Amino acid sequence: xxxxxxxxLNGNEIKYVNxxxxxxxxxxxxxxxxxxxxxxxxxxxxYGISVSNGTxxxxxxxxxxxxxxxxxxxLPTHTIISCIMAVLNVxxxxxxxxxxxxxWNMDCELIESKITKKTKALxxxxxxxxxxxxxxxxxxxxxxxxxxxxDAAEMAGQFYREKPCGSFGxxxxxxxxxxxxxxxxxxxxxxxxxxxxxxxxxxxxxxxFNNKRRFVHEELGNNFRMTxxxxxxxxxQLEQKTKFxxxxxxxxRIYTEILSSSTxxxxxxxxxxxxxxxYWVFGILISEKINLEAKELMDLLGESGVGTRPFFWPLHxxxxxxxxxxxxxxxxxxxDSFSLRGLYLPSGTGITFDEVRESAExxxxxxxxxx
Numbered sequence: 001x002x003x004x005x006x007x008x009l010n011g012n013e014i015k016y017v018n019x020x021x022x023x024x025x026x027x028x029x030x031x032x033x034x035x036x037x038x039x040x041x042x043x044x045x046x047y048g049i050s051v052s053n054g055t056x057x058x059x060x061x062x063x064x065x066x067x068x069x070x071x072x073x074x075l076p077t078h079t080i081i082s083c084i085m086a087v088l089n090v091x092x093x094x095x096x097x098x099x100x101x102x103x104w105n106m107d108c109e110l111i112e113s114k115i116t117k118k119t120k121a122l123x124x125x126x127x128x129x130x131x132x133x134x135x136x137x138x139x140x141x142x143x144x145x146x147x148x149x150x151d152a153a154e155m156a157g158q159f160y161r162e163k164p165c166g167s168f169g170x171x172x173x174x175x176x177x178x179x180x181x182x183x184x185x186x187x188x189x190x191x192x193x194x195x196x197x198x199x200x201x202x203x204x205x206x207x208x209f210n211n212k213r214r215f216v217h218e219e220l221g222n223n224f225r226m227t228x229x230x231x232x233x234x235x236x237q238l239e240q241k242t243k244f245x246x247x248x249x250x251x252x253r254i255y256t257e258i259l260s261s262s263t264x265x266x267x268x269x270x271x272x273x274x275x276x277x278x279y280w281v282f283g284i285l286i287s288e289k290i291n292l293e294a295k296e297l298m299d300l301l302g303e304s305g306v307g308t309r310p311f312f313w314p315l316h317x318x319x320x321x322x323x324x325x326x327x328x329x330x331x332x333x334x335x336d337s338f339s340l341r342g343l344y345l346p347s348g349t350g351i352t353f354d355e356v357r358e359s360a361e362x363x364x365x366x367x368x369x370x371x
Contacts, residue, residue, distance in 0.1 A: 001302075002306050002351070003346060007349055007350050008244065013233050013236040015236070017232045021229070025228045026229055027225070027227050029231070030228070031231035031232040032226060034231070039174075039182075039191075040189075040191055043152075043164040045166065045193060047193070050188070050231060051187070051205050052188065052224045052225060053176075053224075054153045055086060058149070060222075062090045064190075065121065065149070065170065067090055067120050068091045073095065073120060073121045075094060075097070075123040076097050077315045078099040078311070078332075078335045079312055079315065081318060087123075095116075098333065098335055099127075099335050101334060103127075103269060104127050105133070108140070112144075119144065124150050124151065126151065126152055126158070128280055129154070129279045130277055131155065131159075133274070134168050141169075147170050148171075149172070150165070150171070150172035151173050153174055153188075154281075155174075156174060161275075170192065171191065171192045172192070180280070181241070188226075204219075205222065206221065207223055247349055248280070251279055252279035255347075258361065264287050264370055265367065268282065281309070281344040282344055282347040283311065283345075286342075287341075288341065293340050294340060294341055294343040297343065298310065301345075304366065308344065308345060309344055310342065310343050314332060314336065316335070345360070
């Protein structure tokens with residue numbers, strides 16, 4: 001089976017982890033400061049606050065901005081459930097926006113229609129490899145005086161025009177899960193240029209310990225700390241970021257070259273006016289002209305030894321959220337269609353080009369049955 005993801009761990013990961021173990025720094029330690037400093041510098045941010053995962057990063061960001069009950073946060077329906085969990089965990093109300101056909105990101109033309117007097121923040125989530133239209137988003141948040149949270153979980157190494165993804169907004173967040181461009185196994189980071197926000201993020205991620213009496217708490221935070229061992233892996237990964245991005249883009253090129261002759265599927269767009277796809281994953285969309293859904297195609301690929309994953313199930317269709325009374329009678333037609341017809345192929349940093357070619361050729365064999 002060719003896995004949908006395999007991380008590349010062939011740099012200094014073992015060396016740095018062994019160093020952390022030999023020095024006895026397994027929880028706190030010097031690799032944490034090094035990783036925070038170097039990663040924040042790589043995305044032109046002044047402060048980086050490491051956390052236990054990307055979901056925690058979003059929660060810390062929202063809590064640091066003091067978003068809570070009575071506030072509304074706008075976000076895309078086509079994204080992982082972590083985004084809305086963070087909104088709900090601070091007591092705010094999520095407001096969803098459908099996706100666009102071009103980049104598969106939030107449709108920026110629909111955002112303003114969702115803004116009310118209660119809107120406090122906009123969460124811009126970059127999906128799969130292309131950034132959101134940040135010019136339009138920055139224009140909207142400035143016009144309505146909103147907080148901007150940039151969720152760049154999938155975008156380490158990507159740029160919007162000349163600016164690194166993760167450098168926009170009041171706060172940005174990253175995930176370092178095993179399928180990300182840079183991984184620490186689990187892990188995440190909150191980034192900002194505001195020193196007060198940075199200190200508040202550190203405070204929240206560390207149980208809101210205070211300097212006067214450590215075990216007396218004025219607020220409730222969380223234990224969202226990253227370990228020194230994870231940061232050691234992160235430092236080694238960060239050294240290879242340019243190589244990883246080049247590898248991802250070559251994966252995208254190979255898939256596009258082999259699959260572009262099919263009229264049954266649509267591949268991710270390679271370029272926009274403001275970015276070149278980083279191909280965090282390589283997604284395909286099955287044509288509506290044939291009677292074939294993603295689940296069936298995934299099963300066929302699995303039988304052929306090719307691992308896949310479906311697109312995100314839209315937030316407005318999540319059973320847990322519907323049971324809570326959210327999104328009744330709301331319609332997001334583009335995301336509805338994509339959720340049934342979209343899937344992505346093996347595309348991790350450790351996936352070889354031969355595996356990519358084999359995956360693409362097996363997919364083409366299957367598609368010919370439906371031509």
